[in-house]
Amino acid sequence: MKIPAEIRTLIESGTPAHLVTLNRDGSPQLTLVWIGLEGDDIVAAHLPENRKVKNIRRDPRVVISLQANTKSAMGLTEYAVLYGEAHIEEGGAPELLQKLAEVYIGAGVKFPPMDNPPRGYITRIKVKRIEGVGPWTGRPV
Amino acid sequence: MKIPAEIRTLIESGTPAHLVTLNRDGSPQLTLVWIGLEGDDIVAAHLPENRKVKNIRRDPRVVISLQANTKSAMGLTEYAVLYGEAHIEEGGAPELLQKLAEVYIGAGVKFPPMDNPPRGYITRIKVKRIEGVGPWTGRPV
Numbered sequence: 001m002k003i004p005a006e007i008r009t010l011i012e013s014g015t016p017a018h019l020v021t022l023n024r025d026g027s028p029q030l031t032l033v034w035i036g037l038e039g040d041d042i043v044a045a046h047l048p049e050n051r052k053v054k055n056i057r058r059d060p061r062v063v064i065s066l067q068a069n070t071k072s073a074m075g076l077t078e079y080a081v082l083y084g085e086a087h088i089e090e091g092g093a094p095e096l097l098q099k100l101a102e103v104y105i106g107a108g109v110k111f112p113p114m115d116n117p118p119r120g121y122i123t124r125i126k127v128k129r130i131e132g133v134g135p136w137t138g139r140p141v
Numbered sequence: 142m143k144i145p146a147e148i149r150t151l152i153e154s155g156t157p158a159h160l161v162t163l164n165r166d167g168s169p170q171l172t173l174v175w176i177g178l179e180g181d182d183i184v185a186a187h188l189p190e191n192r193k194v195k196n197i198r199r200d201p202r203v204v205i206s207l208q209a210n211t212k213s214a215m216g217l218t219e220y221a222v223l224y225g226e227a228h229i230e231e232g233g234a235p236e237l238l239q240k241l242a243e244v245y246i247g248a249g250v251k252f253p254p255m256d257n258p259p260r261g262y263i264t265r266i267k268v269k270r271i272e273g274v275g276p277w278t279g280r281p282v
Contacts, residue, residue: 018206018220030222061168063161065173077157079173
């Protein structure tokens with residue numbers, strides 16, 4: 001689906017993404033990751049072949065939660081929940097991490113910090129549905 | 142398990158909890174909730190018998206993610222991920238919501254705002270494992 005402008009702004013503000021994947025036994029796994037946009041795809045990068053890479057290869061169902069620093073009229077923290085399908089691509093992680101580090105840490109940072117990092121993995125997510133509390137839901141709370 | 146002092150402080154700071162439950166088809170569901178501590182149990186309250194109440198009745202596996210407003214030495218946002226087992230209790234929701242509203246919205250607020258709210262449901266979570274980035278993991282990042 002097309003990512004609404006308010007969600008694009010939220011992502012580009014550098015708020016970390018709570019990314020949920022599913023373990024082999026069906027239990028949920030959650031880590032904070034940096035995300036960016038490529039058109040309407042959400043992308044994240046991983047240097048090692050970690051648990052979430054293996055989980056997504058087995059089951060593409062993921063959730064991303066983004067906490068905004070704004071409050072609804074009722075005083076609730078606004079947030080966006082993006083339900084989607086993910087797949088893993090080989091390579092490209094250092095370049096994407098460098099780009100995202102400038103959003104999430106700051107301009108001029110070198111990331112990953114080591115020389116000659118592994119090529120790593122990219123997670124690419126197609127968003128299917130957006131929930132949460134905020135202008136992106138169309139429901140006042 | 143015993144909740145470490147740093148996690149107790151994080152919970153009592155009023156940072157909202159990203160709560161993951163599992164839908165009937167095994168896909169993850171995520172909403173932001175207010176949480177409190179009763180001893181080493183984590184508690185949340187719900188007025189309607191919503192999706193997460195039904196999900197927890199069917200599958201007790203939940204995850205809570207708490208985003209701190211501190212950064213690690215490397216510049217990463219610190220956060221705690223609490224893996225646990227939840228169960229649902231009937232009633233008690235308005236009283237717990239009133240208590241949590243004073244933490245999450247502010248002293249003197251009336252919550253829920255309506256008169257004669259339903260008795261609702263309490264989610265009680267036993268924490269089995271803690272992950273994330275921060276002093277609670279014992280691993281520098």
